[in-house]
Amino acid sequence: MEHPDKVGKEATVDVHFTDLPDALIACKVAEDVFGDPLVKASFEALFRSFDSDVTFQFFRSFRRVQIRFSDALLAAQVRARLHKSEFNGKEMRLYFAQVQDATPVINYDLLCAISKLGPGEKYELHTGTPTTPSVVVHVCESEQDGSGAEDDKRGQRVRPKIVQTRRPDYAPPLH
Structure with missing residues (x-):
């Protein structure tokens, strides 16, 4: 036997589709x-x-x-x-379709700090942890051509060597 409060009533669900993408x-x-x-x-x-x-x-x-x-x-x-x-x-x-944020995120503190840097200076964006590297911006010392190249003894342009950043040591977590 059904409960007297439920006789003749149907359960309804109120669904809002405003959060779903169109x-x-x-x-x-x-x-x-x-x-x-x-x-x-x-x-x-x-x-x-x-x-x-x-x-x-x-x-x-x-x-x-x-x-x-x-x-x-x-x-x-x-x-x-x-x-x-x-x-x-x-x-x-x-x-x-995923709803993307239409407004770009601009970090004005970062832009201000970078604009104040002079040649040869650096700015640490992210401090490293035991499992992640730090992220550092270095400003080129050469202001002449922006390439960072210098003259060798014969007067020819020599590009500086690009030194690969060492991957941080990784220790898997102990379970």
């Missing part, structure tokens, strides 16, 4: 999509059947297509319906 990435897209206008139109029509306002960005060298929908709910529905489906003889894989 774009999908189609991976391993058939080459014909990029070269044959009819196949490309057919590919676009497949997604336009879900959303007439969909837009496409084709990345031929990666064999990927970014498909942007008018809202995240449509993107989720299309992924559920078409992920691992076949298009033009190839299995199509659809993934949600």
Whole structure:
């Protein structure tokens, strides 16, 4: 016998799609999509059947297509319906496009410190630890041509040798 409070009531779930991306990435897209206008139109029509306002960005060298929908709910529905489906003889894989931060991060303290450096000075960006190296910026001493090259005894330019940074010793953690 059912509990009297649950008779005639259904459980509902309130789902918010505002945090999901409104774009999908189609991976391993058939080459014909990029070269044959009819196949490309057919590919676009497949997604336009879900959303007439969909837009496409084709990345031929990666064999990927970014498909942007008018809202995240449509993107989720299309992924559920078409992920691992076949298009033009190839299995199509659809993934949600990662939302990238559009604003670049600028470290003004770092830029200020570097701008104050003179030739031959250095600035430590990151202090090393037992398992990571330190990161240091060195300003070139030669201001003439910016190459760091100097004249040898015959008056010819000699490029300085690039010394490879030694990899820090690594001790695997003990478990």
